Amino acid sequence: MVPLVVEATRERAWETLNRYTKSEALLRHALAVEASVRAYARKFGQDEELWAATALLHDFDYEIHPTLDKHPQDGAPILTERGYPDWFVRAILSHANHLDLERASQLEKTLFACDELAGFVHACGLVRPTGIDGLEPKSVKKKLKQPSFAAGVHRDEVYAGAEGLGIELDDHIRNVIESMQPIASELGLRTAADAEEANA
Numbered sequence: 001m002v003p004l005v006v007e008a009t010r011e012r013a014w015e016t017l018n019r020y021t022k023s024e025a026l027l028r029h030a031l032a033v034e035a036s037v038r039a040y041a042r043k044f045g046q047d048e049e050l051w052a053a054t055a056l057l058h059d060f061d062y063e064i065h066p067t068l069d070k071h072p073q074d075g076a077p078i079l080t081e082r083g084y085p086d087w088f089v090r091a092i093l094s095h096a097n098h099l100d101l102e103r104a105s106q107l108e109k110t111l112f113a114c115d116e117l118a119g120f121v122h123a124c125g126l127v128r129p130t131g132i133d134g135l136e137p138k139s140v141k142k143k144l145k146q147p148s149f150a151a152g153v154h155r156d157e158v159y160a161g162a163e164g165l166g167i168e169l170d171d172h173i174r175n176v177i178e179s180m181q182p183i184a185s186e187l188g189l190r191t192a193a194d195a196e197e198a199n200a
């Protein structure tokens with residue numbers, strides 16, 4: 001039976017994500033990437049809801065498929081079964097470098113550019129008393145050059161992502177930081193206000 005194609009709303013994506021993902025760290029990663037991709041949708045005049053839904057689900061199967069011989073390719077049929085449209089599933093597949101898919105749409109380029117960098121900015125925020133408040137691109141770039149810091153983040157993908165998007169790395173880093181700031185506490189990050197309170 002051909003599944004019915006559903007509308008990829010943010011609400012539906014969140015429900016699908018939570019069905020397959022219990023880990024708080026993974027949920028937070030999804031939210032961080034969502035915030036960044038959503039900010040770019042706004043900047044580019046694209047559909048925020050659709051872009052946010054795609055970003056939310058890009059790693060939805062990582063908990064059940066934690067290795068690259070399965071993630072995200074074995075997750076894709078699950079999304080199709082649940083009625084997500086082909087372009088949506090394709091965008092999610094395209095974030096995985098090992099699948100060698102050309103990133104054709106602006107959404108695909110944006111998702112790829114935000115995935116590793118949002119993870120990295122998140123990691124930078126976790127080790128700072130003020131989280132990502134006051135975090136500057138300069139210090140993010142410095143940390144990118146320290147291989148032992150957040151070693152799981154592929155630096156080459158961070159650089160290639162910004163290039164594919166056609167945005168200067170400094171500007172891209174700043175955009176990602178700013179997009180995550182409003183949801184810092186949901187991401188488990190401290191804020192400048194928390195630090196102030198602790199010092200009072």
Ligand SMILES: [Fe+2]
Pocket residue numbers: 058059071072095096
């Ligand atoms: Fe992934």
Ligand SMILES: [Fe+2]
Pocket residue numbers: 029033058059115116
């Ligand atoms: Fe990811």
